[in-house]
Amino acid sequence: MTYFFRSLQVCVILFLFIATPPLFSDIYRIKKGDTLLIAVIGQPEYTHSVQVREDGRINYFGGEFDVAGATVTQVNHLIREFLVQDNHVSNPVVMVSLVLQKNGIFVGGAVKTPGRYVISPETDIDLYRAIALAGGMAENADRQGVQLIRTDRTQKVETFDLSINRPYPDVRVNINDLVYIMPLGVVEIQGEVKNPGKLFVRGEISIEQALARAGGHDREADLTAVVKVGKDGKLSEFNLSEQFWKSPPTGESPPSLSDGDVLFVPNVFKIEPIYVTGYVRNPGAQRVRGPLNLRQAVALAGGFETSANREEVRIHRHDGATIETSFAFNPAEGQPRQTLLYPGDILEVKKKFQVNWSLVSTLAYIVISGVGIIIQLTR
Incomplete structure (x- = not known):
């Protein structure tokens, strides 16, 4: 039995050695972090796996070897000479193989x-x-x-x-x-600007810089009632008239935007409504001068009906795009997910799925009756 296990051990070691192609052993240069399997045939106590340290060296039975940059074949010779010179093994058969890992x-x-x-x-x-x-x-x-x-x-x-x-x-x-x-952080500029859309910012950006990067405001922009919607849903209104561009009082910093903020520039001549349709108590147009989040829009429409589906609402943008989203509340803040409605947008609240038990019972009765008739006919 002992002979069987010794033979099996030799076969396993030979397989591991053969699994490393000879050409690879002669070409590949060992690097720090590599793992080497050092096997001595017939001497299982000298079979160990070692990892190349950051200094490019390995420790094997008290011997220190600089192996970084060497080939597997060269390390094989180093280990064999060490075992012979230190009288560990008289005539060792050494096999060194690289343990291929998913690096x-x-x-x-x-x-x-x-x-x-x-x-x-x-x-x-x-x-x-x-x-x-x-x-x-x-x-x-x-x-x-x-x-x-x-x-x-x-x-x-x-x-x-x-x-x-x-x-x-x-x-x-x-x-x-x-x-x-x-x-980078993302801020959004909407309304009466020449290039509305997203801006990528590093840290904070002043409102003046944000408007400049959006191409500046249009002629119909109302700079006296610019709305900032913070990442937390908080709305702030600024008067960006000529006085706004003057230096702020000592100790105060100019209004700025950071990741997740939205800046809306309204139209000075017209107020476009936001439409809330579907399963709300008072569907229709809501005349506002700035953006609203979902909670505010539904509140202006009188709130949800009992049959409203709060998990799936649809937003039809004034530019033709359609967005499917959810009226999901953040438990920490009591706020829905930061999805904004802009003047001209339409919020559609769908009806939630409800089981029609009357129809189900009717269908069940028909099926049971049909099965009964079939049984009677087959007797």
């Missing part, structure tokens, strides 16, 4: 497909190739905030600027490193 890197943050990407140990990869593995940068990526987080003992965090006009940084990404791209 990879993690790319996260503002990329199109964040996740872990498996790469072979010999792959030489830089920041640009690592980001390309994740589909490239997302629309809200902060190119000046690309972080490379080392997972070795140093735990070093480096930040790089990958702006389009910057020189190409020659930065290598090692196995198990993390690449994280900081996302």
Whole structure:
């Protein structure tokens, strides 16, 4: 029985060794973090797996070996000479193989497909190739905030600027490193501006800068009643007349926008209503000068009817777009999810699904009666 297990052990070790192709053993250069299986045939007590340390060395039975940059074959010779010279084994048959692991890197943050990407140990990869593995940068990526987080003992965090006009940084990404791209904040400018839509910002941006980036205001813009909707749903109104552009009083900072905020510039000549239709108590037009969140719009329409479906409402934008959303409350703030209605939009509240028990009972009666008739006919 002992002979059987010894033979089985030798076969397993031989398989592990053969599983590492000879050509790979002669070409691949060992790197820090690699795991090596050192096997001595017939001497199971000398069979161990060791990991290459950050200094490129391994420890095997008290012996220190500098293996970083060496091939598997070269390490095999080093171990054999060590065992013979230190009188561990007289004529050892040593087999060293690289334990192939699913090595990879993690790319996260503002990329199109964040996740872990498996790469072979010999792959030489830089920041640009690592980001390309994740589909490239997302629309809200902060190119000046690309972080490379080392997972070795140093735990070093480096930040790089990958702006389009910057020189190409020659930065290598090692196995198990993390690449994280900081996302920019998003603010929205709507109403009487030349280029309404989203703006990507780093930190805060003044209202003056936000309007400038949106192309400036239109001729029909009412700058005396500009509305800011905060991320928390709070509404603030500003008078952006000429006096607004003067320097603020000492100690005060000018109004600004940050991630999640919305700025709405109304029309000075007309007030477009927001329409609330469907299963609300008082459907119809609600004349307002600025945006409303879902809760405010439904409240102006008298609230929900008992048969209203609060889990699925539909918004028809004045530009023709349609959005399906939910009147879902945030338990912490008592506010619905931050979805805003602008003048000219239509909020449609649907009817929730209800079981018609009268119809169900009628169908059940018909089915049971039919089964009874079939049974009678087959007797």
